[in-house]
Amino acid sequence: MAKAPVRVAVTGAAGQIGYALLFRIVSGEMLGRDQPVILQLLELPLERAQRALKGVMMELEDCAFPLLAGVIGTSDPKVAFRDADYALLVGARPRGRGMERSDLLQENAKIFIEQGRALDEVASRDIRVIVVGNPANTNALIAMKSASGLPRENFTSMMRLDHNRALSMLAGRAGKPVAAVERMVVWGNHSPTMYPDIRYATIEGERASDLVDAAWYKETYIPSVAKRGAAIIEARGTSSAASAANAAIAHMRDWALGTSGRWVTMGVVSDGSYGIPEGLVYGVPCTCEAGSWQRVEGLEIDAFSRQMMDRTLEELLEERDGISPLLS
Numbered sequence: 021m022a023k024a025p026v027r028v029a030v031t032g033a034a035g036q037i038g039y040a041l042l043f044r045i046v047s048g049e050m051l052g053r054d055q056p057v058i059l060q061l062l063e064l065p066l067e068r069a070q071r072a073l074k075g076v077m078m079e080l081e082d083c084a085f086p087l088l089a090g091v092i093g094t095s096d097p098k099v100a101f102r103d104a105d106y107a108l109l110v111g112a113r114p115r116g117r118g119m120e121r122s123d124l125l126q127e128n129a130k131i132f133i134e135q136g137r138a139l140d141e142v143a144s145r146d147i148r149v150i151v152v153g154n155p156a157n158t159n160a161l162i163a164m165k166s167a168s169g170l171p172r173e174n175f176t177s178m179m180r181l182d183h184n185r186a187l188s189m190l191a192g193r194a195g196k197p198v199a200a201v202e203r204m205v206v207w208g209n210h211s212p213t214m215y216p217d218i219r220y221a222t223i224e225g226e227r228a229s230d231l232v233d234a235a236w237y238k239e240t241y242i243p244s245v246a247k248r249g250a251a252i253i254e255a256r257g258t259s260s261a262a263s264a265a266n267a268a269i270a271h272m273r274d275w276a277l278g279t280s281g282r283w284v285t286m287g288v289v290s291d292g293s294y295g296i297p298e299g300l301v302y303g304v305p306c307t308c309e310a311g312s313w314q315r316v317e318g319l320e321i322d323a324f325s326r327q328m329m330d331r332t333l334e335e336l337l338e339e340r341d342g343i344s345p346l347l348s
């Protein structure tokens with residue numbers, strides 16, 4: 021028997037990530053090729069944004085996707101999030117050349133307060149939320165705190181692009197296929213302070229740290245992964261879009277359908293483990309099964325890792341302090 025459709029809300033749906041995302045969601049890449057989807061698309065009320073959204077909806081229609089069971093386009097978060105089972109919160113102001121993510125903090129905080137409240141009011145109680153819009157971890161924290169009626173575990177931020185960048189750069193250096201890399205971890209914030217940690221990574225069963233030299237790892241690899249977003253902006257003149265959409269699809273697919281034991285990095289609410297204060301949204305290694313994520317527990321944290329994890333933690337605490345007046 022055919023499955024009942026699920027409702028997927030996407031904000032910033034007419035933006036560049038939205039354009040790289042929607043067609044893949046309704047082709048079944050996110051929730052499975054047997055799962056019909058109703059898209060609920062949110063854009064700003066501006067005439068330009070609504071007109072662009074209409075164009076995207078026309079193109080969706082023109083694809084005649086068998087899995088597309090309906091499309092709603094709106095500028096009202098309560099319409100976009102009504103009964104939604106999944107939400108991809110992409111809409112935010114992107115970073116331009118020379119801007120740091122912290123510059124966007126205040127501006128985007130207001131968006132995520134409003135959207136968290138709307139999710140709380142109208143979404144399915146089981147909704148699973150990924151925040152892509154930057155600063156993604158703090159925006160996820162804001163949405164989570166603004167939706168006190170929803171489980172905190174259902175709010176996540178996207179660290180998967182960092183995870184994928186870390187996989188590709190490591191595989192490239194080791195001269196191995198990217199699919200052979202297991203147990204990658206990217207700790208912390210989606211920002212240049214993130215800490216890609218290869219201590220547990222293996223490639224074709226060998227320890228990754230035995231396949232690359234330590235100086236390259238510390239001096240080249242860590243900053244290259246961490247600053248890849250800025251390098252893309254420098255090259256393209258605009259921030260990553262197809263790779264960001266790809267990471268969002270992978271994050272939601274793995275959360276919904278499971279990782280079969282593979283580690284993936286997700287920004288999730290801290291339970292206090294690994295010295296990360298309870299309640300912050302921080303990138304950690306997870307496995308997923310049947311619609312829930314579990315933190316990989318019990319990893320040893322050495323002195324270098326502690327220092328790196330604390331550095332990115334400090335930044336997240338600063339971001340949290342920066343927006344906390346808005347939350348009270």
Ligand code: NAD
Nearest residue numbers: 032034035036037063064111112114152153154156181264
């Ligand atoms: P974009 O400017 O092309 O699109 C953003 C869209 O969001 C626009 O169409 C805009 O009208 C809309 N929007 C803005 N505020 C909105 C609101 N309150 N409600 C609904 N829609 C709204 O930007 P983009 O390239 O698609 O990037 C979107 C966000 O994703 C940016 O914040 C960017 O920095 C972030 N990003 C995050 C990652 C990550 O790894 N977490 C990676 C790439 C980009």
Ligand code: LMR
Nearest residue numbers: 115154249250252259260
């Ligand atoms: C990225 O990592 O590509 C995005 O978050 C864009 C940015 O601002 O770095």
